[in-house]
Amino acid sequence: MTDQPLPHMTPEQFRRHGHAVIDWIADYWAGIEKHPVLSQVKPGEVAARLPEHPPERGERDDGFATGLLADVDEIVLPGITHWQHPSFFAYFPAPTTGPSVLGDLLSSGLGVQGMLWATSPACTEVETRMMDWMVELLGLPDTYRSDSAGGGVIQDSASSAALVALVAALHRVSGGDVRTNGGAGRFTVYASTETHSSVEKAVAIAGVGTDQLRIVEVDDSLGMRPDRLAATIAADRAAGLTPALVVATIGTTSTTAVDPVRAIGEICRAEGIWLHIDAAYAGAAALCPELRHTHDGVELADSYCTDGHKWLLTNFDCDIFFTSDRSSLVAALSVLPEYLRNAASDSHAVIDYRDWHGPLGRRFRALKLWSVIRWYGAEGLRAHVRQGVGLAAHFADLVRADDRFEIVADHVFSLVCFRLRGADGRNEELLRRLNASGQLYLTHTRVRGAYTLRMAIGAVPTELRHVEAAWQAIQRVADEL
Structure with missing residues (x-):
């Protein structure tokens, strides 16, 4: 046995480094639109930037958060598909909001x-x-x-x-x-x-x-x-x-x-x-x-x-x-x-x-749900749902106004399924080029056998301008096909 103290992070160290992490997250949210929505890395590229072996000695100094966050910027962010991006229209929304993160932080802190x-x-x-x-x-x-x-x-x-x-x-x-x-x-x-x-x-x-x-x-x-x-x-x-x-x-x-x-x-x-x-x-x-x-x-x-x-x-x-x-x-x-x-x-x-x-x-997952309900209230939650439904209806109107496209399923909520009329191959290429551009991210499905694009609206920062920009990008690529 040794009487040397174990190298745990003290509450004061946690406070200092925690402030830096919270600041980084806030800056990330504020500047998220500068990132390509879909990660552009190739398989193995992120792992190749990480040390092959773990450190023997820890980085227990005042520069811990600075070094960690620098590596996140250099190594992690290029490999992130930005689900919180306002032009993320793939799958379904996966919201991360301030109240929820704070509630989750409380849960983690209580342990x-x-x-x-x-x-x-x-x-x-x-x-x-x-x-x-x-x-x-x-x-x-x-x-x-x-x-x-x-x-x-x-x-x-x-x-x-x-x-x-x-x-x-x-x-x-x-x-x-x-x-x-x-x-x-x-x-x-x-x-x-x-x-x-x-x-x-x-x-x-x-x-x-x-x-x-x-x-x-x-x-x-x-x-x-x-x-x-x-x-x-x-x-x-x-x-x-x-x-x-x-x-x-x-x-x-x-x-x-x-x-x-x-x-x-x-x-x-x-x-x-x-x-x-x-x-x-x-x-x-x-x-x-x-x-x-x-x-x-x-x-x-x-x-x-x-x-x-x-x-x-x-x-x-x-x-x-x-x-x-x-x-x-x-x-x-x-x-x-x-x-x-x-x-x-x-x-x-x-x-x-x-x-x-x-x-x-x-x-203690209920803490983040409690935090969200306290912040938004019933009216705020309803407003978020209604915004998504309204934006989807607007997008559907844009699609209908272009005879090259068709809507292939009812859209009661905030998802619109649409495609270029004609062969599947053109739709596959349309989706590939859109996602490769980094400007937006869509996914696909098959509806009655036909290759179909899904426009899922609901990311927290998504506004009308993002939906209209997405449609302009879709039209622009369609013009090239």
Whole structure:
């Protein structure tokens, strides 16, 4: 043993270096438009700029932050695709806002391990209250409130939410038999051709098997066909299989199509099948009364999720998950070794969120959601959603005014799917040149087999001028093809 102090960063050192890091982030946000949206590096280029071996001695001096941030500028920034750039129109938004970052910083500083109520009561109770706030903000059914038979929890992503919903559904439909005796392969799961790939991964992880995943046809609006769902369920029952879960989507990843939730929910209620709603992107639309029609029938769902880190101004990770049947969820996921036993848990008077998802450990993620809601309020959150919807409508009008282009799917939210009329190859080249320019970043999908560009609006700093500049760039490249 040595009596030499360990080289930890002192609170005063943290204060000094922390100020430098906060200043760097603020400067990055202020000057983000000077960067190409899509990273221009080649594979291996970032790694090649890093030392091959770790340092033996640490850089424990006043220049630590200066040196670190210089390397971030030189090594990291060239390899960053700037998701916060106002001309980032790819995938879906991934907002990072000041209030969210500050809430996340508080969480990191507290260093809470919130697996049990007893390990930090505030971690649990703030999260529970935030989930109840979200029920109110989104106009969701009271069966998702914590004072009902259901409740809410923050998952890391909608992919985890789908897996958790599936595990709970299997537990309920089997009476616990899947957990004790296996045999998940005799159950079936249903999704549409437009459902997110996370459902396929969930059935593989849960042991159901991808051969037991039924892909249901969609209608002209790209929503799941209830008649085909009912027929597929009937065929599986006739074959001796047990339907366990249906996944309906509000705002599909490809085109933001909306499944007919009410019709699907009525089938699930009649058949005793767990209905999970994936509203990862479009759930935030329910903040606005004029968009709540997209959530018609949501009260029929056994579980529901939306990502705070897509359209709700909260940085990753923050999936907001609800269930109306917490007993099945907890029974499916609870494992209680002796070292986790405590008086509060034994009293059954508290929530232990470790029983609501796969991992045991959990961060104090509710702090960043609380921070965001406090800063923006309901009206601010609604204004952000409405701005995205309005900008998307404006972009769609621009596309329609150019006969060379066509819009290929409905755009209820803030995504517009469009393409050049004609061959796929021209659209592929259009996208390649646009993204290579560094001026903007789009991604693509296929709609009814046709190669299609996606214009996803929702980055925090995006304004009308950015959308119009993007359209001008699209037209300019189209002129060259």
